[in-house]
Amino acid sequence: MTTQLLPQAGQEERLEQPEAQDIRLDVVFAALSDPLRITIVKRLMGEGDDVFRSCTWVGIDRPKSTLTHHFRALREAGIIEQRRFGTERRSRVRVADLSARFPGLLELVAAAPLE
């Protein structure tokens, strides 16, 4: 994290997530088996791997409680990192970790015909 460019000040705590070596493929598959979550990951990835975006930025038409649930699932599976920025919870895809652990996985997701 020491070399990471953080575009906004006021960054605070990172929400709990598994270490890279603890990320499990079956759990990742389970998290990404939901089309909505693939969409979320694709949109976040489209912004680059050092950019954090809020839950509402992703633009999914679902109640906030549902979004909370999905983002949590992605975080706990190790797919995204979430940090608190004031009132927002901003996320980014853990591209480096996932590419190291599961080479090619994110390319599959990026190519998925789901918007």
Added chain:
Amino acid sequence: MTTQLLPQAGQEERLEQPEAQDIRLDVVFAALSDPLRITIVKRLMGEGDDVFRSCTWVGIDRPKSTLTHHFRALREAGIIEQRRFGTERRSRVRVADLSARFPGLLELVAAAPLE
């Protein structure tokens, strides 16, 4: 199928499966989110992509009804092909189809630390 080497005679009908272009990534992820199914696929792949193996050959310690359920899930997701050979239902992984549609996916499965 015309160039496929079939090691046994008496091959009969192929069970229903999705066409290669109809295989969906989220459905594949869902099917492979079960550790037992990853194990099944790994063992089948260890035999090569033109070799059919029966459900019991795979050597999973589960009642037959549970195996039937899992194999069906893999087939309907498009991950395996199943054919009837006498009393047996033999399966092989659809390596060519999956590699074409989702490059690298089977390598992830093969490398998964699940036995």
Added chain:
DNA sequence: AGAATAGTACTACCAAAGTCGTACTAAGGC
């Protein structure tokens, strides 16, 4: 025909999971 084996349809059970609403917390602006 009977026995044995492989596998399946059906059923039941329980757990997991997606969806949503509600009441609430956390933060920021006026």
Added chain:
DNA sequence: GCCTTAGTACGACTTTGGTAGTACTATTCT
């Protein structure tokens, strides 16, 4: 302090899915 917004914990509901047993089908061999 009040208002607004972002997000969460909790609960309820419905659907999905893993597991297993039972009765059965399909096939093969004697």
